[in-house]
Amino acid sequence: MASVVRIEELEKTYILESVLVPALKGVTLEVEEGDFVALMGPSGSGKSTLLNLLGCLDRPTYGQYFLADQDIAHLDDDQLSEIRSRYLGFIFQQYNLLPQYTVVENIEIPLLYQGCKITDQTLERCEGLARLVGLGDRFDHRPMQLSGGQQQRVAIARALVNDPAVILADEPTGNLDSHTSDEIMNLLARLNDIGKTIIMVTHENEIASWAKRIIRMRDGLIESDVRNNELHSRSPGTISLPPEMLERLVQPQGFQQAGAN
Amino acid sequence: MTLVSLATPALLVFLFLSIGLWDKGRRGFVLAIRSLWLHRMRAFLSVLGIIIGTAAVIALMAFGEGSMQDALEDIRRMGANNIMVRSIKPTETANTSQRSWVAIYGLTFADFEKIATIPCISRMVPMRIFPQEARRGYRGVNSRVVATIPEFLDIHNLDVKIGRFINGDDDFHLRNVAVLGSKLASRLFSFEDPIGKEIQLGTFYYRVVGILKEHSQGGSIGSEDPNLDVIIPMNTAKVRFGEKIFQRTSGSRSAEKVDISQITLSVTDIDKVRPTGDIIRRILETHTKQDFTVSIPLDRLEEAERAKERYKLLLVLIASISLVVGGIGIMNIMLATVTERTREIGIRRALGAKQRDITLQFLIEAVVQTSLGGLLGIGLGLGMVLALPWITETFLATRLPSKVHFDSISWSLATAVGVGLIFGIYPSRRAALMDPIEALRHV
Ligand SMILES: Nc1ncnc2c1ncn2[C@@H]1O[C@H](COP(=O)(O)OP(=O)(O)OP(=O)(O)O)[C@@H](O)[C@H]1O
Ligand SMILES: [Mg+2]
Numbered sequence: 231m232a233s234v235v236r237i238e239e240l241e242k243t244y245i246l247e248s249v250l251v252p253a254l255k256g257v258t259l260e261v262e263e264g265d266f267v268a269l270m271g272p273s274g275s276g277k278s279t280l281l282n283l284l285g286c287l288d289r290p291t292y293g294q295y296f297l298a299d300q301d302i303a304h305l306d307d308d309q310l311s312e313i314r315s316r317y318l319g320f321i322f323q324q325y326n327l328l329p330q331y332t333v334v335e336n337i338e339i340p341l342l343y344q345g346c347k348i349t350d351q352t353l354e355r356c357e358g359l360a361r362l363v364g365l366g367d368r369f370d371h372r373p374m375q376l377s378g379g380q381q382q383r384v385a386i387a388r389a390l391v392n393d394p395a396v397i398l399a400d401e402p403t404g405n406l407d408s409h410t411s412d413e414i415m416n417l418l419a420r421l422n423d424i425g426k427t428i429i430m431v432t433h434e435n436e437i438a439s440w441a442k443r444i445i446r447m448r449d450g451l452i453e454s455d456v457r458n459n460e461l462h463s464r465s466p467g468t469i470s471l472p473p474e475m476l477e478r479l480v481q482p483q484g485f486q487q488a489g490a491n
Numbered sequence: 492m493t494l495v496s497l498a499t500p501a502l503l504v505f506l507f508l509s510i511g512l513w514d515k516g517r518r519g520f521v522l523a524i525r526s527l528w529l530h531r532m533r534a535f536l537s538v539l540g541i542i543i544g545t546a547a548v549i550a551l552m553a554f555g556e557g558s559m560q561d562a563l564e565d566i567r568r569m570g571a572n573n574i575m576v577r578s579i580k581p582t583e584t585a586n587t588s589q590r591s592w593v594a595i596y597g598l599t600f601a602d603f604e605k606i607a608t609i610p611c612i613s614r615m616v617p618m619r620i621f622p623q624e625a626r627r628g629y630r631g632v633n634s635r636v637v638a639t640i641p642e643f644l645d646i647h648n649l650d651v652k653i654g655r656f657i658n659g660d661d662d663f664h665l666r667n668v669a670v671l672g673s674k675l676a677s678r679l680f681s682f683e684d685p686i687g688k689e690i691q692l693g694t695f696y697y698r699v700v701g702i703l704k705e706h707s708q709g710g711s712i713g714s715e716d717p718n719l720d721v722i723i724p725m726n727t728a729k730v731r732f733g734e735k736i737f738q739r740t741s742g743s744r745s746a747e748k749v750d751i752s753q754i755t756l757s758v759t760d761i762d763k764v765r766p767t768g769d770i771i772r773r774i775l776e777t778h779t780k781q782d783f784t785v786s787i788p789l790d791r792l793e794e795a796e797r798a799k800e801r802y803k804l805l806l807v808l809i810a811s812i813s814l815v816v817g818g819i820g821i822m823n824i825m826l827a828t829v830t831e832r833t834r835e836i837g838i839r840r841a842l843g844a845k846q847r848d849i850t851l852q853f854l855i856e857a858v859v860q861t862s863l864g865g866l867l868g869i870g871l872g873l874g875m876v877l878a879l880p881w882i883t884e885t886f887l888a889t890r891l892p893s894k895v896h897f898d899s900i901s902w903s904l905a906t907a908v909g910v911g912l913i914f915g916i917y918p919s920r921r922a923a924l925m926d927p928i929e930a931l932r933h934v
Contacts, residue, residue: 307845316843326837327838329529
């Protein structure tokens with residue numbers, strides 16, 4: 231399989247009041263399409279830093295980064311924004327929904343910044359995604375009116391709407407109880423099953439056990455990188471749509487072309 | 492000025508149309524409305540400065556324009572090409588008049604003939620004006636006789652409401668005819684048609700041939716209501732009341748003798764108005780007493796127009812101060828909003844927003860806010876323009892003329908938009924230049 235993410239000797243050094251803080255000290259990594267990676271490691275080991283770099287929110291001090299075979303280590307701010315809106319989906323620990331918007335409107339946001347026109351087709355797609363994550367009856371609710379788990383589902387739907395090459399999740403279950411965490415992880419695992427590439431940061435072994443590959447970091451370097459041979463069993467309950475519909479929603483044809491500049 | 496007054500609304504329409512039609516603009520607009528609605532009280536308070544400033548400017552402009560217009564209209568009715576020469580009672584004579592039997596002063600028929608020789612005068616209308624009770628049966632009204640010639644009507648821009656004005660035949664045949672001011676007519680004739688009826692002035696009866704339309708001080712002298720005048724032919728007056736006018740002052744036995752109370756004359760060319768005025772002054776230099784005035788409406792017109800310009804300048808000054816203050820208020824709130832919404836900015840950036848998307852979002856929000864403020868201010872201002880004259884008329888019995896200028900509305904709106912743009916740019920840029928990671932981490 232082709233690799234979606236390839237980084238070579240990636241370094242990131244922060245400058246804090248003229249003191250150099252090396253957060254990443256040369257990380258080389260390749261992630262294949264359809265993989266599900268859990269990034270683990272102690273606090274301060276550079277997991278979030280790495281994820282931010284992968285998410286094109288930051289630029290490396292040194293090294294190379296290829297995302298879907300595009301060299302993006304040297305792009306400018308606008309180009310990075312473009313990459314984020316087309317190739318990346320984000321899931322945050324704090325859900326990060328916009329309070330002014332309804333569920334469906336929150337899911338729409340990445341499309342707005344792709345320059346898409348909001349049409350019946352896009353609306354249908356957003357509603358389909360809301361249904362997919364189990365919020366079929368809450369299209370017009372505001373984030374305030376939803377539980378944490380429900381908010382995170384909206385965030386997942388939002389991360390899917392632009393059909394990203396990679397979904398990046400920084401401790402997606404960090405604020406949730408274990409039962410809800412399982413539901414969210416099950417959702418992510420199902421998405422992975424139908425071909426979505428996911429890179430997820432987590433502290434908990436229990437959560438990491440859902441991933442196919444576990445990378446441990448320490449002091450800005452990769453300590454170990456192993457295949458997970460005790461994969462957590464998926465329960466089929468959460469995704470209630472028929473598989474064909476699911477596939478159509480997650481990988482629609484010609485969607486990216488629709489938002490051409 | 493006309494170009495500007497056309498261009499401003501056109502520009503505004505263009506701006507709103509482009510926001511409306513352009514997809515991103517429309518969404519930005521909707522988002523701005525929502526974000527503002529989320530904090531409506533704050534949004535309202537932050538544009539209060541702009542609301543009050545705009546309202547004040549609209550109202551002051553309307554009232555200023557109204558009273559100025561009134562004054563200008565008055566002057567214009569007197570005619571920009573006209574010159575008024577009036578007899579006035581000289582001050583020394585006023586002191587001595589108690590002793591002397593008859594005070595003789597003012598313009599004479601000889602003066603009239605002399606002035607008539609000035610070549611660029613197109614019309615000359617002499618008037619003899621004196622108080623005289625007008626009677627109809629047992630009713631008497633303290634009125635004023637204006638003895639004059641038919642051109643009086645034209646030169647003072649007056650109109651006849653019913654009937655006709657005095658004509659040359661009346662004057663030539665010394666007919667006893669009279670044209671009444673509208674108020675005098677209604678006081679003398681409550682329930683009958685005055686035309687053809689007779690009224691008594693002094694010892695003679697005069698047939699009413701016409702009634703004038705109601706008018707304000709149309710150039711005839713005196714502070715009394717001109718609608719109480721009765722107009723009779725000049726030559727008839729000479730015969731019926733004598734060559735001189737005797738004005739008996741009540742309580743004393745003194746009388747005054749005036750040939751002509753006023754001469755209104757039209758000059759062919761507006762450029763020749765002032766030189767003609769100078770010539771008339773020189774002709775009348777032979778008078779030993781200062782018993783006449785030469786007044787030129789054109790002078791007052793220009794003076795009034797200069798005053799109007801000064802008033803406008805002052806308003807612009809007030810407006811700019813209040814708008815700058817309002818704009819700083821907006822900027823202050825926008826900066827607070829941007830800080831408060833740091834995380835939102837981070838989220839949007841992570842989801843693919845470019846810096847210019849963020850700039851646009853906050854800029855549209857600022858402009859929408861100030862434009863709505865401007866609109867509210869315009870509404871408030873117009874409300875004041877409608878309400879205040881009513882209040883002064885009902886409770887203070889004073890007329891407060893007002894005239895809303897379309898220009899002032901479009902200018903206010905344009906400035907409101909401008910204030911939003913200018914004072915919104917800095918906060919918006921600040922929002923756009925935030926580091927996405929820092930912004931996301933913000934609590
Ligand atoms: N903006 C920054 N400025 C300076 N130093 C930073 C910055 N961000 C991170 N660091 C430093 O880089 C190192 C790695 O931080 P990072 O956030 O990647 O750790 P982490 O593995 O995500 O930890 P945690 O599990 O607690 O989230 C830390 O030593 C941190 O102090
Ligand atoms: Mg972290």
